[in-house]
Amino acid sequence: MLLAEQLHHSFGAVKALDGISFSVRPGQTLAIFGPNGAGKTTLLKVLAGLIRPQKGRAHVEGGRRAIGWIGHQAQLYNQLTVRENLRFWASLYDVVPPPELLARLGLEEHADRPVRALSRGLVQRVAIARALVHDPAVLLLDEPFTGLDRTAAETLGRLLAQHADAGGGRATVLVTHNVEEGTGLATDVAFMRAGRFVHFGPRAGRGAQQVSEEYRNAIA
């Protein structure tokens, strides 16, 4: 369970968050779409506790231990192997990497290769493994499709959907400017502009094309 109440945050004169409130329950995937500079990454960082909001409150049930983060930067060490990276990140959560994790993400044959030797698509898979290594109840995704080709993006989408459905459902918040790729994963969508939600509600079966059109109208 994730809760945001009246979040306000500015960088100088620029309002990154301007009174944002919402909640995400287990099993819910909220996709937040917005142009560059809308405040999406700031919102995610506030939810993760990486930025303290100037006003308002963000609460994640279970605290930092319950959060998994996937961004367009992999948060991995290039010189370490896939296995060493996962072992390190798991140790910070006082767990050992689940043995089936590498297989689930198709990384078994790459486990002993250094991250610097992997393709961008594989690195993103390792980043997912890193984010899931402690089985988080809440997943925060910051532009996870950036730099991926279509096949890699589809694979990533499938893996994220599997995780969102697993174990009775996880709460997921995804921020992206790519409506096409984000809509497929979402149970709920929000459009963000200048630090505010200009739309928030269930996707209700609408396809990417329809959501895209509504997004263009709302942001225009």
Add this chain to the structure above:
Amino acid sequence: MRLPEPLRHTWAVASKDLLIEFRSRTAIISAAMFVVLVLLVFTFARDPTAVAAIDLAPSILWVTLTFAAVLALNRAFQLELENQALDGLLLAPIGRSSIYLGKLIANLLFVGTVELIGVPLLALFFNISVWPYAAPLALVIVLATVGFVSVGTLFSAMTVRTRVSELLLAVLVLPFMIPPLMWAARATGPLLAGRPLSDITGWLKMLAAYDIVFVGLALLLFPATVNE
């Protein structure tokens, strides 16, 4: 026996840094090469008839080690910027102090390795005997190193997100390194001249006090330097 949680996290961060450095060896090789070159330059540039090697050696040793340490400290948080791993560390349920102490331990071992190369080379190039005074000299080196590495690790975190982090680190940290550097040089001189340990206890106490104050201050200030 299982270590307490903060110590486990501290060791996880330190061992990760050491493994990365063991794999890449870039910083250790640059720092070691720097030490060798500086000592060589001083060896050939000095006039042995003007100042005795024993009088010059302590200053040269500490100036060399200080600049080599600055080179080494630059890398402490640079590797966390790669792929934004720092955000992952800050997001993990570990204390900020564990991150700082992990980095400090890795940096101490790293700078210690550079010192293990530098001291024998100094003895060789300047033809001075350090072996009879190895234990007290090691004590001076450990106390001084803890002092300037604790400050350097904090400033390394502070400057890593800036555009000119390498220059800024040197500019900010060198003034704070002057006291331990000066006291260490003052303590090393009498040691190499064969004077008893009791002659340098004052310097040792000052180095120890500096260590306690600055490790404590760094632990207090570190969370503020890494939080956005």
